[in-house]
Amino acid sequence: MSEYILEMRDVVFDYPGGIRALNGISMAIEKGKKIAVLGPNGSGKSTLFLHFNGILRPKSGKVFYRGQQIKYHRDYLVNLRKNVGIVFQDPDIQLFAGSVFQEVSFGPMNLGFSIPEVEKRVVEALKACGIEELKHRPTHFLSFGQKKRVSIADVLAMDPEVLVLDEPAAYLDPKHEQKLVELLEELCRKGKQVILSTHDVELAYAWADYVFVLKAGRLAAEGTPQEVFQNETLVKEADLRKPQLLEICDILKQKGFVFNKMPRNIPEFREELLIYVES
Ligand SMILES: Nc1ncnc2c1ncn2[C@@H]1O[C@H](COP(=O)(O)OP(=O)(O)O)[C@@H](O)[C@H]1O
Ligand SMILES: [Mg+2]
Structure with a gap:
């Protein structure tokens, strides 16, 4: 059994018109790790993600799920998509049903669950995304951020093993971004594999x-x-920027501050400061 949940070997993908979106990608995603795929607009993040559940098929190269090469016939893909759920970057492409309830119930309904089970899954997914109050609202009048959260609920209701989220934080206000991060933490704690893209x-x-x-x-x-x-x-070289917390840590280091471990967030930073102050 492979320790990798998803793997790509030399994947090349061209869009019609010969636009090369992926130019030989090899990567292995370790089981249980929280994964972020970073890159500027147009770098290929969405195209890469659409390969994870076989929506797109490489021109050359191979994609593996749990050590097995993905096959592109219907039965295999139906099963793969039960396990690997994708939240698209653009909710307008993902959402199609009239109301939020219809939308989020479509997945579990399709998987053949009983009505009470479907109902339960929908309510839980809406709750997890903080959108219970939108249950009976028509999807097409929602704001972009609300639609984004409905599309996350869509995938949660299917309860896949792997959640692939394409720019889940885009268009979310700070409060909902924080909630999203908490939700992702909880999903990871429950043993879900989470892969997201972001710039x-x-x-x-x-x-x-x-x-x-x-x-x-x-x-x-x-x-x-x-x-x-x-x-x-x-x-x-990768057109990135240093996170602000790291910039601050660099300034402190220049002033003689010694970090035991580079902090990744404010609670970790606070801990380091306390250790330093008390030593
Ligand atoms: N449907 C499409 N048809 C043609 N070209 C596309 C299509 N979708 C994306 N591309 C091109 O493929 C490249 C990678 O795009 P994409 O995967 O969307 O990048 P990202 O998600 O990182 O912004 C870009 O050059 C983009 O213009
Ligand atoms: Mg994209």
Whole structure:
């Protein structure tokens, strides 16, 4: 059994018209790690994600799920998509039903669950996304951020093993971004595999166990957030920016502050400060 949940080997993908979106991507996603895929607009994040559940098929190269090469016939894909759920970048592409309830119930209904089970899953998914009050609202009048949360509920209601979220934080206000991060933490605690894409270096640095950096359809770097963001050359070459917390830590280090462990968020930072002050 492979320790990797998803793996790509030399994946090349062209859109019609010969646009090369992925130019030889090899990556292995370790089971149980919180994964962020970072990269500027157009670097290939969405295209990469659509390969994870076989919506797109590589021109060349291979994709593996749990050590098994993905096959592209209907039965295999139906089963794969039960296990790997994708929240699209654009909720307008994902959402199609009239009301939020209809929308979120579609997945579990399709999986053949009983009506009470469907109802239960929908309510839980709406609750997890903080949108219970939107249950009977027509989806097409919702704000972009609300739609984004409905599309996350869509996938949660299916209860897949792997959740792939394409720019889940885009268009969310600070409160809902915080809630999203808490939700992702909880999902990870429950043993779900979460993979997200973002161009937000702060989010990736604070949340992920491991990051992959895309640039122009290629993998520009990978590593722990500390490894990636403390490497000045890499940050520059991959068109990234240093997270603000790291900038602050750099200033403190220049002033003689010694960190036991580079903090990734404010609670960790506070802990380091207290250790320093008390020593
Ligand atoms: N449906 C499409 N048809 C043609 N080109 C596309 C399509 N979707 C994306 N592309 C192109 O593929 C490249 C990668 O895009 P994408 O995967 O959306 O990047 P990202 O998600 O990182 O912004 C870009 O050059 C983009 O213009
Ligand atoms: Mg995208």
